[in-house]
Amino acid sequence: MGNDTQRSDLLSLMRLFVRVAFSSCIGMLSLSAHAALTCTTAGANNVINAGSISVPANPTVGATIATLAPTHLQMLCKMDSSAPVETTATLGAYFYAESAHPVAGFTDVFPTNVQSVGIRYRFNAPACNASNVPMYDWDVLLTCPVSGEVGGPYVPIDVTVITSLVVTANGPIPLGVRELTTVPLVGIAYETSDTPGSSWPQSPLYTGAASGRIVHACAINQPDASVTLPTVNSSAFSGGVGSVAGPQSFSLVFSCGSGAQVSIVLTDNTDPSNRSNVLTPTADSTAKGIGIQILNDKGAPVSFGPDSSEPFTINQWVIGRSPNGRLEVPLTARYIRTGNVVAGAIRALATFTMSYQ
Structure with a gap:
């Protein structure tokens, strides 16, 4: 028990030392030539590659707009033959x-070169008892037994880093397309329990370079579009199942920046798994045998899809190139007969998700 307490105190002192050293100059850190535990790194010097990321039309502060492919790193350690001879030690990886x-x-979110878009890092290393540990304030310490x-092979310690892009301000994320080019350089430094007060830098985890497109083509002018259909008589559906009545035009209106192709998908809010072209009535609807359709600007019924901004989402359709200014998406809602008609009120809800390429 006493050794564990001493080791904990030792690592705390080492952590304090390395913080002071980092704040002044990483080049001033010393390298012990006589450590019994020696470590190196495989899989460093990574570049953040974000691909093309669609920002929601009206993003909220703290929202994650993309989680990137994980980065895999190995810390390789072995017990060498230098004095003191040891077979166990602890690696402190900063x-x-x-x-x-x-x-x-x-x-735990750091700036990028794109306005109001930051980056978050999460570290996972089972051998170090680290699960989804954030880089807090400016660093993170992994303590790894x-x-x-002695003189044996390197023992690998696997580290997986999850990076995500986060909305950092109410606005504005600039409309249009922005190139992601810069993120913080994330350095690595090691110290070991058998060489207190000594630490040495490794090649960086991330070089600070990045690539990708942050596409925030449009912002919503009206968050909720409510459409009231006219009252119709049940006789309007005398043609049988599939009869339609009471069309009502409406529009979704956006403010956009040029440079992206805009697509949209509508989702049945009552039944998100619905892939038909008839919305599911809400539970408080009293009419029976009636549904609601939404038609696109060509007059064709829209089929519903998942709430996803990914390209080629099922039942997503292309609106066109984003203008530098107002974008209006004309739509029409109407009743459609789906079964035996019982008069009453009907209500349905749909959401929409934009995608930019």
Whole structure:
């Protein structure tokens, strides 16, 4: 028990030392030539590759707009033959955002070159008892026990890093297409329990370079579009199942920036799994045998799909190139007979999701 307490105190002192050293100059950190535990890194010098990311039309602060492919790193350690001879030790691995502080209002989101878009890092290393650990304030420490025979092979410690892009302000995320080019350089430094007060840098986890397109083509002018259909007599559906009546035009209106192809998908809010072209009436509807359809600008019934901004989402359709200004998407709602008609009130709800390429 006493050794565990001493080791905990030792690592705390080492953590304090490395914080002070990092704040001044990473080049001043010393490298012990006589450590019994020696470690190196495989899989460093990564570049963030975000691809093409669609920002929601009206994003909320703190919303994750994309989770990127994980980064896999290995810390390789072995017990060498230098004195003192040991078969167990502890690696302290520091990952730190060089010359970067969290965005105002956040403790774990760091700035990128794109206005109001930040990046978050989460670290997973089972051998270090680390699960989804954030880079908090400006760094994160992974404490990893290592054991092995003296002069034996390197023991791999696997680290998986999950990065995500986060909305950091109410606005404005600029409309249009922005190139992601810069994120914080994330450095790595090691120190070991058998060499207190000494630490040494590794190649960086992330170089600070990035690639990708942040597409925020449009913002919604009206968050909720309510459409009231006219009252019709049940005799309007005398033609049988499939008869339609009471069309009512409406529009979705956006403010856009040029540079992207805009697509949209409508989702049945009452039954998100619905892939037909008839909305499911809400539970408080009293009419029976009647549904509601939405028609696109060509007069064709819209089939519903999942709430997804991914390209080629089922039943997503292309609106066209985003203008530099107002974009209006004309639609029409109407009744359609689906069975035996019972007079009453009917209500249905749909949501829409934009996608930009």
